[in-house]
Amino acid sequence: MARIHCLSTADMDRVFEVDHLPVHDEKMFAAAFHEGAGGQGVFVARALAALGAAVTYHGTVGDDPTGAAVVAELSAIAGLSVEIARLAGVATGSCAILVDRTGEKALVLAPAAPELGGRLGEGLTVEPGDIVTLNFFDPAQMARVLARARAGGATTIVDIEATGISVFGWEAALAVMAAADIVCSNQTTLDAWSAREAVTGALLDRAERFARAIAISGQRVCVTLGAEGVLVFDGAATEHILAVPVKPLNTTGAGDTFLAGLAFGLHRGDSLFAAARLATRVAADFLGFGSVDRDRLGL
Template structure:
């Protein structure tokens, strides 16, 4: 890191997460009983920044918290993780909040109230121009206004990675500026206005519709699919017992950005991210479950084939 310029800048949300364990995820109109509620630090931007900090990467978070006590607590926790908060604004009102329901298999259903995240506008992002222009990787999501994400992409001189979650319509101007798009299967389908893809071939076909340089689709327990030019790689995850999948996608994005900042090729970076995300689902909570670099490296199987040795999916 040179001066105050980090390796990675994360532009995104900060939330307080209320986690409730349930026997099954609620259906429309259904009332169910849940376990005791637990509060965790969350927000896709904050989660991804913590994932990067746990991996030892220098990272600055561009975003906003509110004027309530929860905001102060969240900021203290982020600083304790090693996230640089020089570009984290404080605005009047509550911090963003999310209610997370988790079933016995670890699957979740989430409702988000934006709170202070709605104040992350282009002018706030532009204050971080020096950091954005100097970063090796800029990572953003969609729990903040889209025009702020476009401002971040416009200022980026390194690699711009976008996690389009939650999925909303995106202007072509933004998609064309994305170097690596990281949707899950459902977000990919929404971006392409298509049915949910059922097979790897269908996922690859949809990914090729998007005007991004490369697309990495997270597939949950099936790993990830890297679609980069004429090549497609399906990366399988290690076998783990899932406790809570909350934050797994954020862990993947943070680890991917870390590996790209290190200079790894995209497939190698995605392989590293798959392993990190698999470790994250073995513990509850979002930020609390993010693994360290030592834990991810320890989980690597030395006799396993390298990503470039895997059989790709024909185009």
Template sequence: MSAKVVVVGSLNMDLVTRASRLPRGGETLIGQSFATVCGGKGANQAVAAARLGAQVSMVGCVGTDAYGQVLRQALLDEGIDCRAVSAVEGTSGVALIVVDDNSQNAIVIVAGANGALTPAVLGCFDAALQEADVIICQLEIPDATVGHALKRGRELGKTVILNPAPASRPLPQEWYASIDYLIPNESEAAALSGLPVDSLQTAQIAATRLIDMGAGKVIITLGAQGSLFADGKGFEHFPAPSVKALDTTAAGDTFVGGFAAALVAGMSEAQAIRFGQVAAALSVTRAGAQPSIPTLADVQAFKTP
């Protein structure tokens, strides 16, 4: 394989508990189960792209704790190039996740070593960016590093994808000119655009605003309602495959990784979106972050119920 996806982002150990519902403020619930699962949006997207057929390199930081060793090995086991995954003194990133009986989740992230991925560290691995066809970023690493990766990707003429997650505020305006594909979910699109996103129609309005702000193309993922693609010339709605959801953790990451893998495989935008949607649909039928991500064979074998 010569086509390459390079992911600049986070690696977290997910500490996952299941409960009948999400706790209210000040409340203690009895949980049903607990597991430690390799995650982090960057690592999840790298695993998704690798399992779905792409050659992948990861740029990130882990701690010198036991979690760091496990997180790095998990990527190596997927055939992901980890030469740009640095071990820094201290703890690895963690995510505390509660999943309820309706498959909804609540997540608290502690950055840990992810905060050590500075522009200077990224600069040490510029060769990885130069070798990329597609560069993917998220928002679980320092903003300055994200901005550097986006700008450098544009300078190198690469296809640049930003999954603005987690997003609670507008992005720096100068970022938009470097983004080929901005891929937020409903809440992220609302945070970035300053507009409500609660229907297909409002998603179109928000996508238009984001393109007006400078993004090349926008794909808003709408969960069970599918995805909305906008390119400034029009819109296309892609209905979601119908599946029974068990756990939505990493569904968005699976879509992003699958979309990128499909692009480097030569698929059209529409084909890549549908490919990513099938991968994401399969992921929600399984528990966990990286364990839920399907393989290329799984996607190819998928039949709509």
């Protein structure tokens, strides 16, 4: 049976719930604190397991107690297969997340060992019809993983964010996008590209120009725009899909959950546009309830 593979490094998310995001030199007490396994692909895989997909998460952690806790938590998720490499002498990644009462967040990522990205996906094997989702990590390793996945008959979906671009640069990001079948990105990355290319104008116009610019090798593209929905380009036509109105509990992982819904829709045979419409509903369910539930979604 065809399977969805989700690749990313895994970390320990340490979440502080606060009244508002702090300003310069402000000290505050959190209203609540909790921690658990995180990482972009972790959110994708968690949502796919909740949707009932055949899904495997592929990740890397260190050989420290934090890595052991992350592996144990993810291994306990019903319906999720895990293939997580524990790297000797490496510290597991860590992320501090501040979430205010409106659901908006700020993230601070601890410096990560290069090996966590450089060895990600080494054991990946695929079958024709599989889907592979990847977030932006070590470009050389991504090139190897993408080539192997596509040679094996899998559809590849790459999620590109400005955070990764700030580390590896635009040229590396563009090369990775050109090697994938489908590219997902967001408004923050769109704004960074617009500034780089001196592109101005209305949001949707800029989003379409961005999508067409990165689809030079026939890629299909989704650009998520927060409350403005998503711009979808299939190589010939575009569609603007409106966001589902929702009061978010926590926006952390919303884009990853959209990616999960997109992969789920494509996996069951939907067109790109139909899959993106489903993904918008899945992301809204996550934003409103803090989790994904296939019964709420009528799936």
